[in-house]
Amino acid sequence: MALYPEGMFTTGPIAHLVGLAAGGSDPLEWEVLRFGRVTRTDYWDPAWRVTPQHLASQLDYLSTVFSEEFLDTCPEADRRTWRAAAGAQGVPAFMTELATLLRLADRQQDATYEDVPLAxxxxxxxxxxxxxxxxxxxxxxxxxxxxxxxxxxxxxxxxxxxxxxxxxxxxxxxxxxxxxxxxxxxxxxxxxxxxxxxxxxxxxxxxxxxxxxxxx
Structure with a gap:
C-alpha cells in the first residue's frame, strides 16, 4: 500500500499557515490570530475538531523528527514554501515558533477587527x-x-x-x-x-x- 506522509507538510491548516508566513505581507502573529478567529470552537462543535492547541502539538512533534531528507520527498513548490517561511532559523525552529504563537493565541480572546484587520x-x-x-x-x-x-x-x-x-x-x-x-x-x-x-x-x-x- 502506498504511503504519503509528506501530506503533513503539503496540506491542511499547518500548510495554510506556512503559506501565509512565506508569501504574506502581514506579520505571522496576525495570521495566527486570524486563524484563531476562523477556527474558534463553540459549544456545539465536536471535541475532536482541529484546534490551535492540537496543531501546536503536531508542530512540536514534527520539529523533533524533522529531517531535510524527508522534506526533500515533498513537491518542490512546498519545499520552497517551508524554507521561505522558516528563513535563516531553519524549519524545526520555525515549527517551534509557530507552535508557540498558536498556543499564545488560543489563550486569549479573539483579536478584534480593529486590531487585526479582516483578510x-x-x-x-x-x-x-x-x-x-x-x-x-x-x-x-x-x-x-x-x-x-x-x-x-x-x-x-x-x-x-x-x-x-x-x-x-x-x-x-x-x-x-x-x-x-x-x-x-x-x-x-x-x-x-x-x-x-x-x-x-x-x-x-x-x-x-x-x-x-x-x-x-
Missing part, C-alpha cells in the same frame, strides 16, 4: 457562499433581485440544508459582525463587494420566509 482568506474561509450573490440575477429574466433569489431558493427545495441554510447562516453572521464592528464592515465591503447590506437583507428575508412556509 481575504478569512472571507473565503468563513463566507464563501456570499462571494457570488448576483449569480441568479440574469438580465431580463427576473423583475428584481429579490425575485431572482426567491427563484433560486425555491429551486433548491427540498434540499435546503445543502446550500440554502448554510448561506443564510453566513449572511446572518456577516450582518451581525458588520453591526458589531465598523472595521469589519469596511473591510467586508471591499473583500465581498456583492454582499452589500441590501443584498444580505434580501437574502435573509427571502430565505427565512421560505423556511417558515415550507419547513416550519
Amino acid at each position: 481575504a482568506w478569512e472571507v473565503w474561509a468563513r463566507f464563501p457562499l456570499l462571494l457570488s450573490l448576483d449569480g441568479w440575477a440574469y438580465d431580463g429574466e427576473y423583475a428584481s433581485y429579490e425575485e431572482s433569489l426567491r427563484a433560486f431558493v425555491e429551486g433548491e427545495h427540498p434540499d435546503c440544508s445543502y446550500e440554502v441554510m448554510p448561506r443564510l447562516n453566513q449572511a446572518l453572521a456577516a450582518r451581525t459582525l458588520c453591526a458589531e464592528s465598523a472595521a469589519f464592515a469596511a473591510s467586508f465591503r471591499v473583500l465581498a463587494p456583492q454582499a452589500t447590506p441590501e443584498a444580505l437583507a434580501v437574502l435573509t428575508r427571502t430565505t427565512l420566509t421560505h423556511l417558515t412556509e415550507h419547513h416550519a
